[in-house]
Amino acid sequence: MNLQLYRSEAFPESTIRVSGSKSETNRLLLLQALFATIQLENTSNSDDSEVMIKALHTSGELIDIHHAGTAMRFLTAYFATQPGREVVLTGSPRMKERPIKILVEALRQLGATISYEAEEGYPPIRIVGKKLSESKVALPADVSSQYISALLLIAAGLENGLELTLEGKITSIPYIQMTLQLLKEVGITAHFEGNTIRVVPMKEILAPVVVTVESDWSSASYFYSIVALASPGTAITLSSYKANSLQGDSALADLYQSFGVETTFENKHVVLKKTNVPLKPVTFELNHTPDIAQTIAVTCFGLGIGCHLTGLYTLKIKETDRLEALKTELEKLGAAITITDDSLTLEASTTINPNVSIATYHDHRMAMAFAPLALRVPIIIADAGVVSKSYPQFWEDMKAVGLKMEEVKA
Structure with missing residues (x-):
């Protein structure tokens, strides 16, 4: 299944219940x-x-x-x-x-x-x-x-x-x-x-x-990306999360402040809200949070800012070589990107090529990390069903937060 993704005209305030942490x-x-x-x-x-x-x-x-x-x-x-x-x-x-x-x-x-x-x-x-x-x-x-x-x-x-x-x-x-x-x-x-x-x-x-089981913070990363790429005032509520999480990817709450995403914990919910902050290049050490590296790289590309991400050496032995896969797919979109065995450097860019088909390499995180870019340009996600590995209801939840989609032929 290949999905063409578009931005919806309306951007609803949504409450999403995310499944328990896979980890x-x-x-x-x-x-x-x-x-x-x-x-x-x-x-x-x-x-x-x-x-x-x-x-x-x-x-x-x-x-x-x-x-x-x-x-x-x-x-x-x-x-x-x-x-x-x-x-x-x-x-x-x-x-x-x-x-x-x-x-x-x-x-x-x-x-x-x-x-x-x-x-x-x-x-x-x-x-x-x-x-x-x-x-x-x-x-x-x-x-x-x-x-x-x-x-x-x-x-x-x-x-x-x-x-x-x-x-x-x-x-x-x-x-x-x-x-x-x-x-x-x-x-x-x-x-x-x-x-x-x-x-x-x-x-x-x-x-x-x-x-x-607390809900999955890695899954939350895609909503952080959606809010970061949306206009100021956009808000999404996620459940069930806690401030003193056991999951390393809860570092999202701090990291995404650089992209104007404010995180507020309310009871067992977390509210993400886009604020107006000046954007500048970021340098993140992701040794403890490698699963969110793809999401962060795509967020930066969508925002038109550069990034230097390190601590990524485990990405080469995941579902695919995620560093090579990221480089290949971001370059198709027009990015200037270099990688080493441990790092990724993305140059600031204001142009995104539309209607590009993103290969997912049997990797659920490739599909989900690139989906939020649909807020900027129409994009095609190949083999979209791969998300079931960690997040079976991902596409339904993307519709709920304002993405339109239709199935297209390969």
Whole structure:
């Protein structure tokens, strides 16, 4: 499905209910599989979370997680701890190019039995579940935080708990802190001191624990972009959000002040309002918030201002190489942009080529990041259905905030 997007003449004030955080949901689903007394509310309805639920409740050997990177990492750790289960975890062609060796090696240090079905270091992998009695493991701290979170999520279920040493500079700390806070919310004891995290073992959680998942801040980023590109006075209300969020992408509230977006927390809602501020080039370090880099780059291009974004090295191993994809698609729109392995630099530009078809590379965030540009020029989003990976109702919500759209042929 390819969608042609236009700006609506009217721009309604809207209240949008955003689904629960995919990041929180998938962590809690794994904890719920280990401790059955955990109850969840406002869970994500994303494809990734649906894949996670299906995998945790299937009895078959072959488990296909498609494009769901979080599910691949978390389920690798989970099935390694399940005596009597033997599974093969596989995924999409792109998933088979995404490295998993660091996590596999860490689990092997704990005693896990995992082998590669094809290329060394990459899915598909065969896991023979067993009781893991080793409790000490070390891994590089500058890799995907999902490796670290995967180990922390199974830690309390290990016979002797876990002592995890992170070697080198720690990156993506907000996602590690999110995992630790969720452990705390369900009653698991963990300590993070220096470069060492210790998790105390637990046989069971006796009393029922109800956890309400906060709505997804990464999904909120597209509404921040809409408001930034709209006229002063435009307002959008989103629910359910809190000021003391566990999600690193809540940094949006601060970052988008540079684009004239004012954030106000009211009860469990957040109100975004466009104010009139002078626009100037921005420099952001996004080491802790890489998932919003695409949205910020497109926002800056739409506003006609330059930006220099750093801390982006993990984007090369996502659903696509997001830096290359951003460069290619922004250049089609008329942007002057340079990238390195870690950064993106966009020059200020006042011209946007209209009616350009944006390729999405099987990447949900490419589709959603470029959609707000329709406030400036008509734009076509190819393979628009890819948004279901994290935000199935995205296009309906875009209509609610003032975008018009129609299906067009490729």
